[in-house]
Each structure stands twice: as C-alpha cells, then as structure tokens.
Amino acid sequence: MLEPARPLSRRRTPRGKGIDFADEARFLRSWLDKPLVTGAVSPSGKALARMMARYVDPKEPGLVLEIGPGTGPVTEALIERGVSPERLVLIEYNAEFVPLLERRFPGVTIVRGDAYNASETLAGRIGQSLTATVSSLPLLTKPVRQRVKLLEQCFEMSRPGAPFIQFTYGLTPPIPREAIGLTTALGSPRVWLNLPPARVWIYRRPA
Template sequence: MLEPARTSPRRLGSARKGIDLADEARFLKSWFDKPLVTGAVSPSGKALARMMARYVEPEHDGMVLEIGPGTGPVTEALLERGVAPERLVLIEFNDEFVPLLRRRFPGVTVVQGDGYAARDTLAGLVGAPLTATVSSLPLLTKPVRQRVALLEQCFDMSRVGAPFIQFTYGLVPPIPREAIGDITTAGSPRVWMNLPPARVWIYRRPA
C-alpha cells in the first residue's frame, strides 16, 4: 500500500543550515568507526529528507521526536515543513554529532542517548504525547524483536494515530507486517533521487 505524501503547509525561507560535503566526511568517518551504529555511509539526501517530513502534520499539537538525526538533513526538512524548533526533540547516539546539531539548530532539544531506548532516554523531558516519530536508525542491523520494541515504546509516548516514520533502502518494510499485529503499514513512493534509492514507511497504531 502506498500512502500519499502530504503537501507542505509552510516552507521556511531561511538559508541552508550548513549541511554540505563536510557532513559527508563526518558521516563516512563515523561509519568506518562504527558501521553497525551509523548504518549508512552518507547522510540522507534532500529528497528523502523531505519525503520523511511530509508525513508529519505540524498543525497537530505535541512534540515531534527524531531518532538518529546524524548531521541533520531530516531535522532541516522538519523545520522547513513548519515544525517549530521548540517542538522538536532529537535523540542522537554519536557524541560527535550532538554538539554539531546543537550549533546548527538553535532552539531544538538535542539529547545524547540510545534511540532504541527512547522512553528511558527521554524520561522527564517530554510531557505531552508525541505527534510523530521520525527515525533514521539502521533498523535492519537489529533483531526484529528490538525493532518492534522500539515501535511500541514510541507509540506508547504518542497520541492516537501518530505516525512512526522510517526510511529503508530495502524493498520490504524494515519492521515486518507479520510481527506487529494490527499496526498499519504504508509505503511512500520510492525516492529515486536519493543515492541509493530509498522508501519511507509509515506505521500507525489504530485507535
């Protein structure tokens, strides 16, 4: 099933936040150092980042959680989408990326910690239910039960119907349908302009 992308209600006119070739070098170094943690050899491309952000509804109340922002291409797309900085909280494991994100995105809450333990990592930091979770974690490096556990804990922190948004380079959903019961799964159109091409998957827990 393909889920149509939402059009952007607002596009900020601000300049780029400095995401450039230097980020490619940072990402590549991180991948060489910890390939199973970083998961990709380069940041998400602009087209993929925008595709992920399109499934977030900025007019809905609540915080938006981004897990595994890396150097911030999806963060930038979320801000362009219309998510206010004070409503955006990031969990980043890499201690080199955390100060970079804080400098690059003033007003955004950046927490260093384990995205797979999002509930514990955010304990005491998020009061209202989340309105969306956007993940760039390398889920395929983890057992299926750990992927499902991440999905469930994010839904437990979210309002009813809030999406869990995840990209993958693979052809099938990164969290198998047969492992998640009545949680719905929908895929975006394939993002051919990303290298390598990718697809965004949107999970929702029904009311």
C-alpha cells in the same frame, strides 16, 4: 497505498544553514569507526528527507521525536515543513554529532542517548504526547524483536494514530508486517533521487 501528501512549507531553517560537504566526511568517518551504529556512509539526501517530513502534519499538537538525526538533513526538512524547533526532540547517540546539531538548530531539544531505549532516554524530559516519530536508525542491523520494541515504546509516548516514520534501502518493510499485529504499515514511492534509492514506511497503531 500512499498517504496523500501535503504541500511543503517554504520556511527556512534557523540562520539558513544547510547540509554541507563536511557532513559527508563526518558520516564516512563515523561509519568506518562504527558501521553498525551509523548504518550509512552518507547523510540522507534532501529528496529522502523531504519524503519523510511530508508525513508529519505540522498542525497537529504535540512534540515530534526524531531518532538518529545524524548531521540533521531530516531535522532541516521538518523545520522547512513547518514544525517549530521548540517542538522537536532529537535523540542522537554519536557524541560528535550532538554539538553540531546544537549549533545548526537553535531551539531544538537534543538528547544524547540510546534511541532503542527511547522511553528510558527521554524519562522526565518530555511533558506531552508525541505527534510523530521520525527515524533514521539503521533498523536492519538489529533483531526484529528489538525493532518491534522500539516501535512500541514510541507508540506508548504518542497520541493515538501518530505515525512512526522510517526509511529503508531494502525492498521490504524494515519492521515486518507479521511482527506488528494490528499496526498498519504503508510504503511511499521509492525515492530514486536518493543514493542509494530508498523508501519510507509509515506505521500507525489504530486508535
């Protein structure tokens, strides 16, 4: 079942900056250095980034947490969607990507740290509930229990019903349904324009 899509805003990113071919080289270099940390050889494509952003309602109050932003394709899509930079909090582990994100997205809060320990990484840094979490982490490289722990941490920082949005190249949910209790998991149509094709999963904990 697919949640109804809301129309995308035409708002531009700060200074009109987009993703350039240099990002491909950065991602490939990062992947060759630490493949289990980076998890992909290239950034998410625009079609996948927009599919992820469409499940964030920019009218809902609160902060939007993005984990594993890399070089910023999903960040760009979220801002185009209508989420103001001041409401975006990013956790990025790769030290090379942090200054790039700071230059590309003025006004966005960027924290270098471990997103799998999101509660500790953000301790004292956010003063309001999250309205959504958008994740590009390579979850399939981690044990299921660690994926579930991440999901629970993000829900604990979120308002009731806030989505946890995660993409995967796999055919099954990246956090298995049997491991999440009453939490719901809904999948989007496969994004064929992304290479490789991917699907977005939306998790919600009942209010």
